[in-house]
Amino acid sequence: xxxxxxxxxxxxxxxxxxxxxxxxxxTRDTTYYLFWYKQPPSGELVFLIRxxxxxxxxxxxxxxxxxxxxxxxxxxxxxxxxxxxxxAVYFCALRTGNTGKLIFGxxxxxxxxx
Amino acid sequence: xxxxxxxxKYLVTQMGNDKSIKCEQNLGHDTMYWYKQDSKxxxxxxxxxxxxxxxxxxxxxxxxSPKSPDKAHLNLHIxxxxxxxxAVYFCASSRNRLAGxxxxxxxxxxxxxL
Numbered sequence: 001x002x003x004x005x006x007x008x009x010x011x012x013x014x015x016x017x018x019x020x021x022x023x024x025x026x027t028r029d030t031t032y033y034l035f036w037y038k039q040p041p042s043g044e045l046v047f048l049i050r051x052x053x054x055x056x057x058x059x060x061x062x063x064x065x066x067x068x069x070x071x072x073x074x075x076x077x078x079x080x081x082x083x084x085x086x087x088a089v090y091f092c093a094l095r096t097g098n099t100g101k102l103i104f105g106x107x108x109x110x111x112x113x114x
Numbered sequence: 115x116x117x118x119x120x121x122x123k124y125l126v127t128q129m130g131n132d133k134s135i136k137c138e139q140n141l142g143h144d145t146m147y148w149y150k151q152d153s154k155x156x157x158x159x160x161x162x163x164x165x166x167x168x169x170x171x172x173x174x175x176x177x178x179s180p181k182s183p184d185k186a187h188l189n190l191h192i193x194x195x196x197x198x199x200x201a202v203y204f205c206a207s208s209r210n211r212l213a214g215x216x217x218x219x220x221x222x223x224x225x226x227x228l
Contacts, residue, residue, distance in 0.1 A: 033214050039155075045204060045219035052214060089155055097213040101170060102147075104157040 002027045004094050006105035013082055014113050021077040021108045023092030029053075032096040034068065034075045039089040039107070051075065082112045117141050118220035120205050126226045127195060135190045135223045137205030144210045145169075146188035147217060148180060151202040163188055164211045192225075200227045 003026040013019045025034065036048040049059060051068050059066045063080045079086055092105040118139045127133055139146060147170075148160040162170035163182040177193045192199060202222045208215040 031213070035216070037219075043202065043224075044221045045206075047216055047218060050214070050216050091157065095213045100162065100211055100213060101159050101172075102217055107155045107157075109155075 002029075002094055002096060002101075002103045004092050004103055004105035006090075006092055006108045008108045009106070010109045010111070012111045012113065015084060016081050017112075018078060018080050019082050019110065019112075021079075021090050021092075021110065023075045023077065023105060025073050025075065025092070025094045027094060027096055029096040032094060035093040035095070035102070036066065036075075036077050037091045037093065039091065041088070045091075048077075079110075082110075084112050084114055086110060087112045118205060118207055118218055120203075120220040120223050122223060123221060124224050124226075126228065128228055129195055129197060131195050132191070132193045133195060133225070134192070135203055135205075135225070137188045137190070137220055139186055139205075139207040139218075139220075141207055141209075141218065143207040143218075144185055145208045145215070146182065146185070147206040147208075148188065148190050149204040149206060149219075151204060151222070153201070157204070161188075161190075162211070169211060195225075195227045197227050200225055 005024045032053045034051045038046045065078045067076045089107045089109050091107045094103045121136045145164045147162045151157045161180040166182045179191045181189045202224050204222045205220040206217040208217045
């Protein structure tokens with residue numbers, strides 16, 4: 001079965017703190033893709049990153065970085081020097097070729113206080 | 115230009131009514147999707163069409179019927195609306211049905227059934 005778990009329901013930090021959002025996934029497929037999406041208070045879903053199962057290189061994009069570890073089936077997301085505009089719900093998602101379905105985690109609500 | 119658009123953005127209706135939500139994408143994508151986000155923010159796929167052909171049909175009441183007149187449009191018709199249908203419905207599209215393709219989401223339609 002395919003599953004994505006985001007154990008942190010809500011996280012609250014003060015601006016400029018670093019914060020890591022955890023994502024653990026389950027799949028028996030050897031080829032799969034992992035995604036992160038952001039849902040700000042305005043409600044839309046914004047794509048952040050895609051990573052395939054054969055590429056374990058970490059990725060950095062500005063203040064955002066992602067750590068993919070197949071050994072622990074995790075794809076964690078770190079925001080460095082958080083800002084109030086980072087306040088949103090963040091979703092981790094998994095997709096494999098067999099089902100074609102995008103399986104979402106429960107989401108982590110991040111609140112960044114000024 | 116909006117890549118994936120949905121109308122209406124808000125829909126308030128009475129139990130028992132029939133309503134439709136429209137979705138259009140101008141990305142030239144072959145594959146489109148409908149997702150439901152419940153009150154706890156959980157996102158779950160409902161349907162997917164690839165070049166007007168239904169390829170994913172989750173366990174959804176048959177009161178929900180998707181229609182794809184062409185590959186740029188995927189509409190969702192709901193008959194005999196029930197209180198439990200209240201949710202945010204997202205349309206999405208991807209280049210094709212392969213797992214590695216990113217899904218881009220519309221702004222969502224908030225449906226409230228009274």
